[in-house]
Amino acid sequence: MPPLVPCLPPGYRxxxxSPDDIPAIHALVSDCERESYGQVQSDAGAIAADFHRPGLVPELDTGLVLDSAGRLVARAWVNRRCEVDVHPRHRGQGLGTALLGWTLARARQTGTARLVQTVPDADxxxxxxxxxxxxxxxxxxxxxxYVMPTEPEVPEPPEGITVRPFRExxxxxxxxxxxxxxxxxxxxRQGYEEWATHTVQRPAFAPQQSALAFAGxxxxxVALALNAPGTNDGYLEQVAVRRDQRGRGIARLLLRHTFRxxxxxxxxxCTLWTHSDTGALDLYLRVGMTVRHSSTVYRKDLTVYRKDLTVYRKDLKE
Structure with a gap:
């Protein structure tokens, strides 16, 4: 299957x-995050984990846009969901439109039924x-x-519950x-290897700040934490409580252990992302967290075909 190549504006290629491009991609994403959020939020491990998505073929499902000097100015990948990042200095040139068209075309080529993409509300x-x-x-x-000018207090655990840091x-x-x-x-559901590349196998994983709760x-x-290099923040990647143990204050206990x-x-x-489908926002607000930024996850149904954008071609030779 020949790769789809977006029709880019003049001066771009x-x-x-590939995984060798992870440092350059992280630098690009960092510049985009500074523009949207005022600081960097991603680490190189998050970029690397995307290359391990099941079924993703880098030479077909990912791409970089270089300017005439060979500098990386935009990137995109698509694999059931997609990400598109265009450097702030190169916006307004049509790159975003071209890459959006490429993600849609590639998703349809693979038979994807729905495609989702997250965009900061500020953008x-x-x-x-x-x-x-x-x-x-x-x-x-x-x-x-959660802002911590002083050391956070940790409540007493519910009866029968103990907490300790993550261990090998x-x-x-x-x-x-x-x-x-x-x-x-x-x-x-994510398989173990896919999940682990986004969490416990990431270089930024912080086992001593990750708290686990046990009943016997x-x-x-579980509250799994990451270090956020270059910031004054800790970061919580995932928080979960077994269903039959909810309503006992275990999530609040784990959060406080991690904060401390x-x-x-x-x-x-300390920061974390949550979204409206989880129903967890009220919990985090009750713990004392506040909203720093918001984003929207957008979805497009691809089961009804229409040619949205004619901004790609089938291979580099055309």
């Missing part, structure tokens, strides 16, 4: 990406572009923060608990 131009081409809002996502070997049990908890709203020997709650652990290593705030 396209090439597939009104990107949101308008998605809406223009048939994307509709699916869920709202919030980046929450805890990954498989944590994976099962989290997938079971997230089944309520996530589209599909049974794992009943980050405070003791010098961080003065």
């Amino acid at each position: 396209w090439q597939p990406s 009104t131009a990107a949101a308008a572009l998605l809406r223009t081409h048939g994307y509709e809002p699916l869920v709202t996502a919030w980046l929450l923060e 070997g805890d990954g498989p049990a944590a994976h099962i608990l989290i997938q079971d908890a997230f089944d309520e709203w996530q589209e599909r 020997d049974a794992l009943v709650g 652990a980050f405070h003791r290593t010098g961080q003065r705030s």
Whole structure:
């Protein structure tokens, strides 16, 4: 199957990406995040994990846009969901439109039924572009923060519950608990290797700041934390409590343990993302977290075909 190549504005060229490009991609994403959020939020490990998505073929499902000097100025990937990043200095040139068209064409080529993309609410131009081409809002996502000028207090655990940091070997049990908890709203379960590349195998994973709750020997709650290099934040990647143990204050207990652990290593705030499908926003607000930023997850139904954008061609020779 020949690769699809977007028809880019003059002065730009396209090439597939590979894991060797992770540092350059992270630098691009960092510049985009500074523009949208005022600081970097992603780490190189998050970029690397995307290359391990099941079924993703880098030479077909990813791409980089270079300017005439060979500098990376935009990138995109598509694999049931998609991401498009255009450097702030190169916006307004038609790159976003070209890459959006490429993601749609590639998704249709693989028979994808629906495509989703997350856009910061502050990026009104990107949101308008998605809406223009048939994307509709699916869920709202919030980046929450807990500010810690002093060391957070940790409540007494519920009867029969103990808490300790993550240890080597805890990954498989944590994976099962989290997938079971997230089944309520996530589209599909992640296999262990895919999940681990986004969490416990990432270089930024912080085991000593990650808190696990047990009832006897049974794992009943997890809060997995990451370091956020270059910021004063700790970060919570995933929080989950076993269904039959909810309503006992275990999630609040795990959060407080993680907040305190980050405070003791010098961080003065801790952040996490949640979205409207999880129903967890009220919990985090009750713990004392506040909304720092919001984004919207957009979805497009691809089962009804129409030629949205003629901004790609089938191979580099055409």
